[in-house]
Amino acid sequence: MLRMSWMVFLKDVRMEFRGKEAINASLAFALVVLILFSFAFDPTSEQIREITGGLLWILFAFSGVLLVNRSFVREQSNDCLDILLVSKVPASALLLGKTLANLLFIALVQVVCLPVFSLLYNINLFQQPVWLMGICLLASWAIAILGTVFAAMTVNLRLRELMLPVIVYPMIIPALAAAMQLTNIIAVGKVPEGDDLIWVRLLVGFDVIFTTLSIGLIDTILVD
Amino acid sequence: MNDKVLLALGVASALYLVRNLYTMFMVLPDEAAQGAIYRIMFFHIPSWFTCFACFLASGVASAFAIWKKNFKGDSFAVAATEVGLAFTFIGLATGMIWAKIIWGIWWTWDARLTWAFITALTYAGYLMMRNMIDDPSERMRVTGVLSIFSFTSVVITYKAIDWWRTQHPGAILSFRTGGGNTDPAMESMIYQNWYALMLLTVVLVMLRFRQEETRREIEGMRRLAFTR
Numbered sequence: 001m002l003r004m005s006w007m008v009f010l011k012d013v014r015m016e017f018r019g020k021e022a023i024n025a026s027l028a029f030a031l032v033v034l035i036l037f038s039f040a041f042d043p044t045s046e047q048i049r050e051i052t053g054g055l056l057w058i059l060f061a062f063s064g065v066l067l068v069n070r071s072f073v074r075e076q077s078n079d080c081l082d083i084l085l086v087s088k089v090p091a092s093a094l095l096l097g098k099t100l101a102n103l104l105f106i107a108l109v110q111v112v113c114l115p116v117f118s119l120l121y122n123i124n125l126f127q128q129p130v131w132l133m134g135i136c137l138l139a140s141w142a143i144a145i146l147g148t149v150f151a152a153m154t155v156n157l158r159l160r161e162l163m164l165p166v167i168v169y170p171m172i173i174p175a176l177a178a179a180m181q182l183t184n185i186i187a188v189g190k191v192p193e194g195d196d197l198i199w200v201r202l203l204v205g206f207d208v209i210f211t212t213l214s215i216g217l218i219d220t221i222l223v224d
Numbered sequence: 225m226n227d228k229v230l231l232a233l234g235v236a237s238a239l240y241l242v243r244n245l246y247t248m249f250m251v252l253p254d255e256a257a258q259g260a261i262y263r264i265m266f267f268h269i270p271s272w273f274t275c276f277a278c279f280l281a282s283g284v285a286s287a288f289a290i291w292k293k294n295f296k297g298d299s300f301a302v303a304a305t306e307v308g309l310a311f312t313f314i315g316l317a318t319g320m321i322w323a324k325i326i327w328g329i330w331w332t333w334d335a336r337l338t339w340a341f342i343t344a345l346t347y348a349g350y351l352m353m354r355n356m357i358d359d360p361s362e363r364m365r366v367t368g369v370l371s372i373f374s375f376t377s378v379v380i381t382y383k384a385i386d387w388w389r390t391q392h393p394g395a396i397l398s399f400r401t402g403g404g405n406t407d408p409a410m411e412s413m414i415y416q417n418w419y420a421l422m423l424l425t426v427v428l429v430m431l432r433f434r435q436e437e438t439r440r441e442i443e444g445m446r447r448l449a450f451t452r
Contacts, residue, residue: 170345
């Protein structure tokens with residue numbers, strides 16, 4: 001199964017990098033929002049340190065949903081999704097592969113946006129690089145797995161661009177809230193400890209629960 | 225269930241509620257710290273219990289529907305979710321009225337309140353999603369999975385007061401605190417009102433379930449007529 005997930009992952013990554021539709025759109029969107037933030041409040045004030053995490057993760061949630069939205073739509077032309085489903089690839093491998101691909105795309109957006117945010121708003125986010133990577137990985141996985149599952153649910157809907165955010169955002173709030181809190185802590189150069197570790201637990205627990213649920217239920221969603 | 229049973233249950237719940245109202249206002253005294261407003265808790269807590277029960281029923285019915293490919297389960301799930309969502313809003317509204325009087329504000333973003341709100345949003349999303357899918361078996365599968373996913377937010381709402389330090393009061397019922405926290409007469413009143421609301425809920429869910437079944441039948445006939 002892992003081998004098949006890997007194949008789906010490579011296929012998705014290759015398709016995306018040939019067209020670069022979603023990733024370009026998502027990056028452009030993220031950068032525009034980054035600039036918009038500077039009008040919403042005084043970008044030079046100290047206050048911004050307290051909302052860094054919130055801003056960044058709202059940004060990643062928005063651009064992330066733009067990315068995951070494409071992952072099943074991509075398969076709609078020429079009935080590729082049906083062909084994938086009748087092939088030997090199990091639905092769970094399809095989900096895992098697509099989630100990994102989406103994780104990579106979200107990570108790429110982050111690789112661009114984090115330094116740009118640091119530069120524009122004069123906040124060094126890289127004082128705890130290991131923590132930053134860990135948080136980004138865990139929270140982006142949460143966006144990717146839930147986003148991909150819900151993208152599979154909404155792929156046939158007329159209003160899927162609208163419906164996907166409506167059902168994804170309420171559901172990923174726990175992961176986003178945890179990521180926001182933790183990012184706020186590392187943005188001032190501290191390491192999460194003591195009471196703050198509950199956010200790490202929440203993030204890990206969220207990922208474990210929803211990954212299990214998603215892999216268990218994806219057959220029901222996709223297989224007719 | 226036939227009309228007579230439903231009517232009898234409805235009348236029973238109405239009588240039970242009237243009797244509860246009498247006890248609440250005529251027999252039980254004002255609470256020492258909060259005064260008269262504490263009585264809203266006799267509706268606030270049971271509403272949440274009712275909505276949790278509805279969402280649990282909806283999740284179980286959805287799982288059953290998917291497992292057995294049973295459309296009745298799907299109809300039951302949507303009936304339970306709709307009634308549950310109504311009680312969610314009652315719970316939110318009664319909580320807000322209480323908060324305005326005790327805290328002086330309508331709303332605060334603590335974990336309990338926030339997750340209660342998220343729960344309302346996710347189940348509202350479930351109902352919206354149902355309207356968008358035309359194929360009945362796809363609707364059953366997709367929204368069934370969504371209902372199971374959504375139940376996680378119910379669990380978080382329930383446990384939020386244990387996991388975070390919330391402005392929302394902690395547990396008061398003796399099965400969670402071990403007793404000694406709430407006056408037994410008042411605590412029993414909370415349960416009594418919950419039973420009454422559950423009776424009402426059964427009536428509402430069954431009515432809605434029948435409507436949903438009829439709707440599905442009409443849909444099926446329409447499809448048959450168009451394909452001929």
